[in-house]
Amino acid sequence: MKHTAHRSRAVLAVLIAVLAGAAGCGVQPTGVIPAGPAPAGFETGRRDSQLTLYFRFDGRLSPVERHQAAAVSPEAAVKELFRGPTAAESAKGYTSMLPYGTGTPSVDTTSNPVTVTVPYPLKALYPGGLDQVVCTTMAALSASGQANAVYGVSVKTSDARLDNVRCGTF
Amino acid sequence: MTRLRLWRAGLRPRLVLWFAAMTLVGAAAAAGASYVSARTTILAGVQDPAMVQLRDQVTAYLPQMTLPPDQQQLDNLAGNLKGVTTAVYRQMHSRSGLATAKLPGELRTQVAGGDTIQFQRVVTDGTPELLIGMPVLQTGGDGRRQHTGVEVYQLVSLAEQQASIEQLAVRAWQMAALALPIAVVLALVAARQVLRPVRALSVAARKLGHGQLDVRLPAKGSDELAQLVTTFNSTAAELERTVGSLRAMEADARRFVADVSHELRTPLAAMNAVTDVLDEDAGQLPADTAIAARLVSAETHRLTRLVQDLVEISRFDAGRAELRTEEADVAEVVAGSLAARGWSGTDGIETDLPPGITAGLDARRLDLVVANLVGNALRHGAAPVGIRLTADEEAVSLAVTDHGPGIPEDVLPHVFDRFTKADTARARSEGSGLGLSIARENARLHGGDIEAANTGTGARFTLRLPRVAPETR
Numbered sequence: 268m269k270h271t272a273h274r275s276r277a278v279l280a281v282l283i284a285v286l287a288g289a290a291g292c293g294v295q296p297t298g299v300i301p302a303g304p305a306p307a308g309f310e311t312g313r314r315d316s317q318l319t320l321y322f323r324f325d326g327r328l329s330p331v332e333r334h335q336a337a338a339v340s341p342e343a344a345v346k347e348l349f350r351g352p353t354a355a356e357s358a359k360g361y362t363s364m365l366p367y368g369t370g371t372p373s374v375d376t377t378s379n380p381v382t383v384t385v386p387y388p389l390k391a392l393y394p395g396g397l398d399q400v401v402c403t404t405m406a407a408l409s410a411s412g413q414a415n416a417v418y419g420v421s422v423k424t425s426d427a428r429l430d431n432v433r434c435g436t437f
Numbered sequence: 438m439t440r441l442r443l444w445r446a447g448l449r450p451r452l453v454l455w456f457a458a459m460t461l462v463g464a465a466a467a468a469g470a471s472y473v474s475a476r477t478t479i480l481a482g483v484q485d486p487a488m489v490q491l492r493d494q495v496t497a498y499l500p501q502m503t504l505p506p507d508q509q510q511l512d513n514l515a516g517n518l519k520g521v522t523t524a525v526y527r528q529m530h531s532r533s534g535l536a537t538a539k540l541p542g543e544l545r546t547q548v549a550g551g552d553t554i555q556f557q558r559v560v561t562d563g564t565p566e567l568l569i570g571m572p573v574l575q576t577g578g579d580g581r582r583q584h585t586g587v588e589v590y591q592l593v594s595l596a597e598q599q600a601s602i603e604q605l606a607v608r609a610w611q612m613a614a615l616a617l618p619i620a621v622v623l624a625l626v627a628a629r630q631v632l633r634p635v636r637a638l639s640v641a642a643r644k645l646g647h648g649q650l651d652v653r654l655p656a657k658g659s660d661e662l663a664q665l666v667t668t669f670n671s672t673a674a675e676l677e678r679t680v681g682s683l684r685a686m687e688a689d690a691r692r693f694v695a696d697v698s699h700e701l702r703t704p705l706a707a708m709n710a711v712t713d714v715l716d717e718d719a720g721q722l723p724a725d726t727a728i729a730a731r732l733v734s735a736e737t738h739r740l741t742r743l744v745q746d747l748v749e750i751s752r753f754d755a756g757r758a759e760l761r762t763e764e765a766d767v768a769e770v771v772a773g774s775l776a777a778r779g780w781s782g783t784d785g786i787e788t789d790l791p792p793g794i795t796a797g798l799d800a801r802r803l804d805l806v807v808a809n810l811v812g813n814a815l816r817h818g819a820a821p822v823g824i825r826l827t828a829d830e831e832a833v834s835l836a837v838t839d840h841g842p843g844i845p846e847d848v849l850p851h852v853f854d855r856f857t858k859a860d861t862a863r864a865r866s867e868g869s870g871l872g873l874s875i876a877r878e879n880a881r882l883h884g885g886d887i888e889a890a891n892t893g894t895g896a897r898f899t900l901r902l903p904r905v906a907p908e909t910r
Binding site for chain 2: 293294295296297298299300301302303304305306307308319321327328329330332402405406409410412433434435
């Protein structure tokens with residue numbers, strides 16, 4: 268009889284433990300947990316000579332950085348963008364959605380907002396290529412120290428004009 | 438009620454309970470383990486992509502920014518990121534999106550002080566939320582990474598995940614609930630498997646206890662229960678063999694006594710004839726010789742009675758005693774028996790024999806019993822001796838009560854055994870020592886019995902006979 272009582276108590280304890288375990292259901296709050304490296308981008312000391320071009324990587328807009336001797340100018344950056352990724356960048360998986368051709372884009376930094384003129388119809392740019400152009404221009408303006416007062420850029424294609432286009436990097 | 442208690446005390450409910458408990462524990466353990474791993478997978482499936490996506494978005498946007506950022510830059514950064522986000526630089530923060538007041542202080546401290554992504558789960562109003570915080574780093578000229586002071590935070594609601602996790606738990610309980618009745622059925626089947634042979638053994642053991650020594654059980658299989666059955670069978674066989682040989686020995690012994698008694702009758706008859714002559718001539722013999730002759734005569738009579746009793750009881754033992762029943766008035770038979778022995782009120786006999794009580798009985802055997810009981814009462818007990826006849830629907834009872842010293846308690850259980858002497862000092866009593874045995878055999882032959890008891894003022898022997906005697910055996 269005594270043994271039975273002991274056993275019953277043991278069974279009860281197991282059941283309670285099971286129920287208690289089941290009660291810890293749902294999503295529990297946690298403390299602060301570190302996870303992986305943070306984003307890094309700025310390189311101090313050579314900001315004005317760091318050229319950032321936006322290409323497509325795995326379908327997403329992704330910046331590629333190149334170092335050059337000369338200071339970055341927005342027009343040179345856009346011209347470089349239209350030449351497409353280098354062989355090394357292509358090998359890594361970067362692609363461009365911009366058309367290849369003879370037309371030369373230009374950037375007028377004196378207007379407000381800054382105007383990018385592209386000698387192609389809007390259909391050839393929209394939507395992937397337009398992002399590349401706008402983001403590259405914005406990054407070049409930022410690198411050359413002209414970006415602070417700027418909110419977006421205007422894009423002038425052969426058949427249309429878009430004002431205050433912002434870099435949507437997603 | 439009693440059946441329920443028996444059922445509850447039995448093996449079956451314990452087996453069922455244990456099976457149910459085992460099922461519950463097993464199901465809970467399995468469900469718990471899969472629940473925990475599924476929960477981890479579900480949460481990781483949301484948390485990890487959210488952090489990677491936010492980092493990629495921030496990385497992609499960074500070239501647009503200048504240091505130190507102004508309010509417009511922070512707004513642009515936050516506006517460029519998907520979801521509920523905010524960008525913070527020192528005292529400034531983006532004007533739309535996630536309110537910085539919602540961010541826990543510890544997360545702010547860790548993000549501001551470290552160089553890795555941090556996340557924390559919080560529960561707000563019962564809804565779990567994931568908070569991701571990451572510092573924006575810059576790479577110095579020497580390749581070392583430093584905090585820029587810019588921090589990005591994002592809030593991801595985990596309500597959907599919580600719903601699916603809760604559904605998992607519900608499913609787990611439902612599965613356990615489904616498994617439980619199956620376990621109970623299995624337990625009942627198992628209990629049946631175990632209990633059927635146990636019940637058969639119980640029945641067989643009871644039969645064995647009631648003297649049915651040839652009971653055996655079929656031993657199926659080779660499990661512990663089958664071994665038990667085999668052991669039971671061999672035990673029963675051994676018991677049957679032992680009891681059989683004991684019975685054979687006893688039968689031999691009784692046959693020997695019967696034979697001896699029978700052989701003694703003829704010489705005793707001759708001796709009785711001689712002692713009768715001696716008794717008649719004793720008056721003419723010298724005094725010493727006369728005493729000797731009377732002694733021989735008395736002992737010869739005693740021996741004759743003993744041999745007669747032995748022959749009688751041998752008949753009972755051999756099953757050759759015959760019952761010749763006829764419907765008779767019991768009071769008449771008893772009164773006749775008393776009269777034949779010459780016992781009356783002057784001897785201290787007090788009778789209470791209501792007439793009209795009839796029973797099917799062997800009058801000769803009843804006479805023997807009455808004579809023995811009353812004779813014993815007069816000889817060993819003391820007057821007055823009460824003889825009281827009563828009857829009910831099924832049986833008649835004849836109680837013979839004396840007012841003597843009673844029967845010693847240690848002798849009482851053996852008073853009907855052969856050659857039991859109530860008084861050890863009186864080693865040579867007038868009786869053969871077989872009277873009560875024969876009386877009881879006679880009662881049993883009728884299907885009745887005799888019981889002995891002390892009343893406190895003497896001994897009482899109660900003869901009980903059924904009103905309808907069994908057929909002659």
